[in-house]
Amino acid sequence: MVAWERMRDCWFECDRVPVLLExxxxxxxxxxxxxLGWRLVLEHDLVSPASFAALPRLVRLAPRSARARALAGKILGRAAGHHGCDDLFAEHAGAVAEFREFLDRHLRSRPADYLVSFRALLAAEGEYHWAAVLDDFTDDFFPLDCPGCGARVTIAIGDHGRYSEVPGMDPDDAGRRGLRPAVPEDLVRTGRRMHEAAVRDGQAALADGILALFGQAECPACAAVFSVSDEYGAGHRPVMG
Known part of the structure; x- marks a missing residue:
């Protein structure tokens, strides 16, 4: 039984969330x-005790509500932040596992909310930075630092092209380099799981974009070749606690 009188929401109120859930x-x-959405998740990745207390009920609603799936995914995507609710979050490990299992089944049905649910599944698996950044690869940009020279490199993956670029360099003067997508057989761990799920579910554009994301890029400034996912992950993994 949730003690809602102690579960403040993002607006420091305790009475509205249980009413809204009902x-x-x-x-x-x-x-x-x-x-309910703005009471449980605020801008700048802010969540509250009520956010985690609401998870089991949102998970129960998930099979029949796209809004519940999206909101639960947003909350889980912020679980690694400085929210002070680690113990409360740990209490709901069973609900998170249930949500994870449901989402895997749900994705196999190729639903209209595929990408939202895909990102929610990543969050439920603890892949917080990929849950936050992954989009549909139509107009996506990933900023990172070159491990060779430290230059700020923009990785573009979308309909406009797939390349690395250093802002300020002339793209017509070798300032833009094409990405080297990964070979599916060479993917490991998270990249393999993401790609296999997208292929399994007929999400061709997503699967192709994942190969680029987990492939290699060349720095236009120093010609160093590096893993896009490794460098992006190193610079964007959330601080736990």
């Missing part, structure tokens, strides 16, 4: 979902 469980009201 309402969305009853009639899936859009306005209730909207308010």
């Amino acid at each position: 309402r969305v469980e009853r009639d899936d009201a859009a306005d209730a979902w909207d308010e």
Whole structure:
């Protein structure tokens, strides 16, 4: 039984979240979902005790509600931050595991909310930085630092092209280099899981983008060749605690 009187939300109130949960469980009201969303997840990755306390009920709603899946995924995507709720989050490990298992089944059905659910699954697996950054690879840019010279490199993966570029360098003067996508057989761990799931579920554009994300890039400034995913992960992994 949740002691809601001690579970403040992101606006430091304790009474609204249980009321809103009861309402969305009853009639899936859009306005209730909207308010619940900004009470449980704020900008700048802020979550609260009420956010984690709400997880089991959101997971129960997940099979019939895309809004529940999205909100639970957002909360989990911020679980690594400085929220002070580690013990409370740990109490709901069972709900997180249940959500993870459901999402894997859900993705196999190729749902309309595929990408949202895919990112939620990554968050439920603890892959927080990929859950936060992954998009549809139509217009995606990933900033990182070259391990060779320290230059700020932009990695572009989208319909406009797939390349590395150093801002300020002339792209027509060797300032833009094409990416070297990974070979599926060479992928390991997270990259392999992500790619295999996308292929399994017929998400060709996502699968192809993942190969670029887990491939190699060349720094236009110094010609160093490096792993895009390794350098992005090193610079963007959330601080735990």
